[in-house]
Amino acid sequence: MTRFALAVAAGLVLVAGPALAQQDGGQLFAMQCRGCHQDASTPLxxxxxxxxxxxxxxxxxxxxxxxxxxxxxxxxTDANLDGFLKSPMGFAPGTKMPVSVPADDARAAIIAYLHTLK
Ligand code: HEC
Structure with a gap:
């Protein structure tokens, strides 16, 4: 029984691990960036x-x-995007962009998504 429980727990970790690690950059962008960043520039x-x-x-x-x-x-560059999104004010003190993305994996996913915007 104990061994069975351990096997189930290990299985859950295997399933949950990649799912948690992989963030959807498009979805994050929609939630955290779209409100201001539209397809065309706006005053915002x-x-x-x-x-x-x-x-x-x-x-x-x-x-x-x-x-x-x-x-x-x-x-x-990806490094500049990473620095800016991690801390807009740290990257460019006085910037008008108020939003930061503290989580490394979320930032990476968003930057990958930015590469798809043509
Ligand atoms: C509250 C509105 C707002 C939100 C939300 C916002 N931004 Fe911005 N963003 C701005 C503004 C304003 C600027 C211009 C900053 C400046 O001139 O200092 C900017 C600039 C940028 C730039 C530089 C663009 C360029 O042409 O050099 C990038 C990249 C960027 N934002 C990415 C993002 C990402 C990714 C998100 C979501 C995590 C996000 N922004 C969320 C308002 C916003």
Whole structure:
């Protein structure tokens, strides 16, 4: 009986492990980012199509904060996206983006999703 219970518990860990580790970047984006970031830029936030690899604060159709503009000599590498999403204010003190994503796996999933936005 004990052995059976252990086997069941081990099975549950195996099933739950990958399911918990794998986050749906699209769903996270819909919940945490879509409210501001639409398909086209709005006064609330810039559009994010093609943002992965693009120049930071590079869209002509959005008025960025001076803080993010100051990073305009760099591009949105995965490392920069990770730093910005982990701590927008740490990455660009004074940025107008108020939302951060503290969980590493959630950030990774969202960044992977950003790569799909064309
Ligand atoms: C409350 C509105 C709001 C939410 C929610 C929000 N953002 Fe932003 N985001 C902004 C604003 C405003 C800017 C421009 C910041 C600036 O100019 O300092 C921005 C800028 C960005 C940029 C840089 C764009 C560029 O052209 O350089 C990225 C990348 C980004 N946001 C990703 C995200 C992601 C991913 C989420 C969800 C986890 C998110 N944002 C949630 C308002 C928001």
């Amino acid at each position: 936030a810039p559009a994010l199509a093609g943002v992965a690899g693009a120049k930071i604060a590079g869209r002509p159709d959005f008025t960025y904060s001076p803080a993010l503009k100051a990073k305009g000599d760099q591009t949105w």
